[in-house]
Amino acid sequence: KIFSSLKDGSKFIAAEIAATIKSKQAKGENCVLGLATGSSPKTLYAELVRLHKEENLSFKNVITFNLDEYYPLDNDALQSYNRYMKEQLFDHVDIDPANTNVPNGEVSKEEIKKYCADYEAKIEAAGGIDIQILGIGNNGHIGFNEPGSSRFSKTRLIPLENSTRIANSGEFQNISKVPRLAITMGIDTIFKAHKVFLMAWGQIKAPVIQKAVEGNVTDQIPASLLQEHNDVTFVLDETAATDL
Numbered sequence: 484k485i486f487s488s489l490k491d492g493s494k495f496i497a498a499e500i501a502a503t504i505k506s507k508q509a510k511g512e513n514c515v516l517g518l519a520t521g522s523s524p525k526t527l528y529a530e531l532v533r534l535h536k537e538e539n540l541s542f543k544n545v546i547t548f549n550l551d552e553y554y555p556l557d558n559d560a561l562q563s564y565n566r567y568m569k570e571q572l573f574d575h576v577d578i579d580p581a582n583t584n585v586p587n588g589e590v591s592k593e594e595i596k597k598y599c600a601d602y603e604a605k606i607e608a609a610g611g612i613d614i615q616i617l618g619i620g621n622n623g624h625i626g627f628n629e630p631g632s633s634r635f636s637k638t639r640l641i642p643l644e645n646s647t648r649i650a651n652s653g654e655f656q657n658i659s660k661v662p663r664l665a666i667t668m669g670i671d672t673i674f675k676a677h678k679v680f681l682m683a684w685g686q687i688k689a690p691v692i693q694k695a696v697e698g699n700v701t702d703q704i705p706a707s708l709l710q711e712h713n714d715v716t717f718v719l720d721e722t723a724a725t726d727l
């Protein structure tokens with residue numbers, strides 16, 4: 484779906500999320516959301532906050548699982564996705580903090596394998612993800628699933644590509660301060676979501692969007708693997724769609 488602005492595209496996704504939350508509420512069920520960070524979802528979160536404040540959208544039945552977090556990183560560090568989620572969404576809606584899950588960048592190296600397996604199990608115990616939100620990296624990564632990530636990968640620790648560290652270095656004092664590792668949900672974890680929305684805004688994303696949507700299905704462009712998911716929508720603004 485191509486929109487004239489990122490605001491319109493974000494409102495479209497927010498409306499889809501709100502409708503799912505409400506229909507689950509009516510049935511007395513929880514709604515499980517898979518959430519992303521980065522600059523792309525900020526307007527979506529602002530719109531969800533607006534729907535909460537102005538249109539009584541409640542998040543009381545919502546459980547969330549975030550895609551990824553830098554490793555190691557303190558949860559209250561400025562660049563932490565744990566902090567980002569509180570600032571952009573959780574602190575402004577009526578979600579129960581106990582229902583929010585963001586990978587923990589403070590887990591010890593010894594515990595990390597078990598931590599990742601438990602994260603995966605917790606998603607399943609919640610009934611699986613109803614709607615998964617994704618951004619896309621310039622190299623085609625989704626979450627922090629860098630090129631080469633298997634279609635069957637699960638939540639795990641992964642080394643970041645230098646191109647990703649450079650792309651994200653603006654958030655840090657300098658490139659040497661960008662963590663070399665991250666915890667990310669796997670491609671398989673993402674595939675189990677019932678419905679997926681990938682959003683991309685701006686000219687800079689046009690080449691990778693073309694490869695992901697029209698190119699071969701290859702683990703070298705992890706987002707291209709989504710061509711084999713049975714309910715995925717790429718939500719783009721006109722500039723991100725220029726190479727299609």
Ligand code: GLP
Pocket residue numbers: 519520521522523524550551617618619620621624625626627647651
């Ligand atoms: C980071 C995140 C991804 C995100 C990507 C794109 O690397 N781990 O989940 O999709 O950046 O970020 P942005 O939305 O800022 O372009």
